[in-house]
Amino acid sequence: MTAWLVRHVTLVSVAGVALIALVDHLTGVEITFVVMTYLAPIAAVTWFRSRRHGLAVSALATACAVLIVVDNAGARLSAVVLDAVGAFGMFAAITVLLDALRRHVERERHQRRLAVEQLRHAERLNVIGTLAAGVAHELGTPLNVISGAAELIDECPDPAAREHAALILRQTEKITAIIRHLLDFGRRSGSPAADLELDRAVGRSVELLAATARKRGIQVVFDGGAAGQRVRASSRELEQVVSNLMLNGIQAMVRGGSLRVATGVERRGDVSYGTISVADEGGGIAEDHLPRIFDPFFTTKGVGEGTGLGLSVSYGIVSDWGGRIEVTSRPGQGATFVVLIPSARGSSNQKMQPRPGGEITPTAPP
Amino acid sequence: MTAPLLLIADDDADMRALVRSTLRPDYPDALELVDGRELFWQLMRASFTRDGRERPVVVVADVRMPAYTGLEVLDAWHGEQAAVPVVVITAFPDDDVRTRVAKLGATLLPKPFTRARLRQVVREVGRSRRAT
Numbered sequence: 141m142t143a144w145l146v147r148h149v150t151l152v153s154v155a156g157v158a159l160i161a162l163v164d165h166l167t168g169v170e171i172t173f174v175v176m177t178y179l180a181p182i183a184a185v186t187w188f189r190s191r192r193h194g195l196a197v198s199a200l201a202t203a204c205a206v207l208i209v210v211d212n213a214g215a216r217l218s219a220v221v222l223d224a225v226g227a228f229g230m231f232a233a234i235t236v237l238l239d240a241l242r243r244h245v246e247r248e249r250h251q252r253r254l255a256v257e258q259l260r261h262a263e264r265l266n267v268i269g270t271l272a273a274g275v276a277h278e279l280g281t282p283l284n285v286i287s288g289a290a291e292l293i294d295e296c297p298d299p300a301a302r303e304h305a306a307l308i309l310r311q312t313e314k315i316t317a318i319i320r321h322l323l324d325f326g327r328r329s330g331s332p333a334a335d336l337e338l339d340r341a342v343g344r345s346v347e348l349l350a351a352t353a354r355k356r357g358i359q360v361v362f363d364g365g366a367a368g369q370r371v372r373a374s375s376r377e378l379e380q381v382v383s384n385l386m387l388n389g390i391q392a393m394v395r396g397g398s399l400r401v402a403t404g405v406e407r408r409g410d411v412s413y414g415t416i417s418v419a420d421e422g423g424g425i426a427e428d429h430l431p432r433i434f435d436p437f438f439t440t441k442g443v444g445e446g447t448g449l450g451l452s453v454s455y456g457i458v459s460d461w462g463g464r465i466e467v468t469s470r471p472g473q474g475a476t477f478v479v480l481i482p483s484a485r486g487s488s489n490q491k492m493q494p495r496p497g498g499e500i501t502p503t504a505p506p
Numbered sequence: 507m508t509a510p511l512l513l514i515a516d517d518d519a520d521m522r523a524l525v526r527s528t529l530r531p532d533y534p535d536a537l538e539l540v541d542g543r544e545l546f547w548q549l550m551r552a553s554f555t556r557d558g559r560e561r562p563v564v565v566v567a568d569v570r571m572p573a574y575t576g577l578e579v580l581d582a583w584h585g586e587q588a589a590v591p592v593v594v595i596t597a598f599p600d601d602d603v604r605t606r607v608a609k610l611g612a613t614l615l616p617k618p619f620t621r622a623r624l625r626q627v628v629r630e631v632g633r634s635r636r637a638t
Contacts, residue, residue, distance in 0.1 A: 277570065280597015281518045284618035288524040291621050316618055323598050 149188040153181035153197050161204035175205055175227050182231055183238055191239040198231030258464070261434065265456055268436050272322040279319060287312040321449045333372050333461060335484040338403050338414040339364035341375055345382035346401050349390070357396035360386070366403040370484040371414040377457045378481075384450040385418040385477045391441065392422025392475065406480065413463065413480040420476075425469040433467065454479075510562035510632060511552055512536040515545040515579075516595070517571045525566055525595075528621040529628055533564065542574025549583055549590065564632050566624075569596035569603060577603070580610050591631040595619070 145152060157178060164174045178201035186194030206224045286308065293305035346362045353360045382401070389399045400419040405412065425433060432438045434455040439448030451465075458465050462482045469475035512533035514525045522538045529536070539545045545567060552563045567576035574582075576594055583590065592612035596603060599616050607614040615627050 277597050280617040281516070281521050281568075284597070285518070285520040285524055287618050288528070288621055292527075312618065319598060323600075 146188050149185050150193050153185040154200065156181035157197060157201050157204060161208060164208050174208065178205065178231065179234060182235060186235045186238045187242055191235055194235035194239060195232060198228060198235055201231060202228040262459060265436070265452060269456070272436070276319045276322050283312055283315055324453055333374050335370045336373050336375055336378060338366045338369045338371050338416070341378050342382055342401065342403050342416055345379045345386070349383055349386045353390050353399060356390060358390055358393050359398040361398050361400045363400065363402040366405050366414055369403070369405050369414045371481040372484045373461050373481055381454040381457055381479060382416060384454045388450065389418055389420030389422065392420050394422070397421035412483040414483055416479040418477045419474060421474045424471040424473050425467070425475050426471055430467065430469065434465070509533050509535060510564045513539060513545065513548055513563055513565045515539040515542070515565070515571060515576060516568040517541060525624065528624050532625065532629060541572040542576065542579045545576065546574065546579045546582065563590055564628060565590055565592040566628060567592060567594055569594060577606055577610070580612060584610050593628055593631055
């Protein structure tokens with residue numbers, strides 16, 4: 141019932157106004173009271189629909205009220221106009237006020253939902269990190285026994301046995317590498333944060349990967365737009381984050397193209413961030429994958445190509461700095477990752493500029 | 507001169523066997539210990555022999571063991587007695603373990619290691635202690 145009322149609130153409000161007008165016309169109740177009764181449908185339609193609908197119903201209510209005044213009293217035109225302006229003014233003021241209130245509530249609710257979602261995500265990563273570290277520790281000994289035994293087999297003269305031993309050794313090395321990744325994910329307190337010059341730090345990582353990109357027919361374009369901007373981060377981990385994002389971009393661009401890396405400065409609320417954006421021209425990320433791309437072990441790459449830990453490790457690193465990673469993507473049009481890192485204190489913020497809004501969606505699923 | 511006694515402390519039997527067989531050429535005498543408590547008592551016994559002579563000991567110890575961890579044992583031992591050559595073997599050590607091992611004057615060998623690496627590290631530890 142309530143849902144139906146909300147869905148058809150405009151219709152119900154118009155019917156309400158008509159009903160009040162009719163009752164008033166038949167009974168001739170005092171005008172102030174009638175004008176007050178119009179507020180209920182106007183408020184309802186403003187709250188549940190929008191300011192436009194509210195104003196339209198306000199106009200209708202004003203018209204009804206005026207017609208009744210004219211009809212009942214045969215009043216002078218100037219008085220009628222004055223009444224109409226007064227009534228509509230009150231209706232409009234209420235409408236505007238309610239609408240502002242509604243927007244505010246909606247914004248708050250949206251922000252709270254995002255915060256809860258981010259918290260939940262961080263918590264999930266945390267649990268998985270702890271679990272991963274525990275499992276990794278337990279695996280160390282058996283892994284060592286296996287590789288040790290394989291080394292022993294490798295010493296025997298039979299070439300076939302040695303070949304198999306080599307195979308076992310190669311595989312244990314692969315497992316070791318995966319576990320190292322896992323642990324990087326589980327404990328990220330490794331390197332201390334320092335004040336870094338954003339452009340220089342990112343530029344270094346870009347240089348490191350430019351050659352790899354060229355080999356695949358990809359041109360890396362670096363646009364350092366955060367001159368003088370300093371962020372609080374660890375240079376080794378920042379390099380890890382940037383090269384992770386760039387590698388993902390490079391691997392996504394199977395047909396070549398250009399990979400754009402840019403830095404900038406952005407203010408969100410009271411916090412100033414240094415930003416790094418990495419935009420590729422690959423196939424983009426499927427919509428149902430978007431909420432999961434930061435989850436550990438989530439990967440769309442082929443077996444052996446990726447462990448599915450790169451993005452979740454990056455996400456963990458950046459959250460440790462008090463920042464975050466956001467992503468936008470449309471399938472077929474590439475993906476853009478934006479890393480936000482809180483500015484270091486005393487950083488020059490003259491170049492502060494708002495980014496064109498609306499195109500970056502939060503990482504957390506709605 | 508007899509080769510030092512090798513104490514191998516790890517709760518995994520296969521791991522002990524691997525260490526033992528790897529180091530047999532250098533250390534024919536070895537004792538396998540399954541937890542921290544045994545490691546502690548064997549360290550005691552080795553340093554107070556009945557005839558008053560000390561037999562040199564080399565320890566290869568895991569960190570995560572039942573009763574006491576390898577680090578707890580070494581910590582307790584470190585305060586009381588002269589330095590014993592110790593190689594701590596542990597899976598994927600974090601920074602905390604690294605600093606604790608360094609503070610105890612022991613050598614860290616992360617699992618998984620190759621047999622050649624184990625042989626080399628234990629040899630280096632044994633040699634440096636004998637020289638001092």
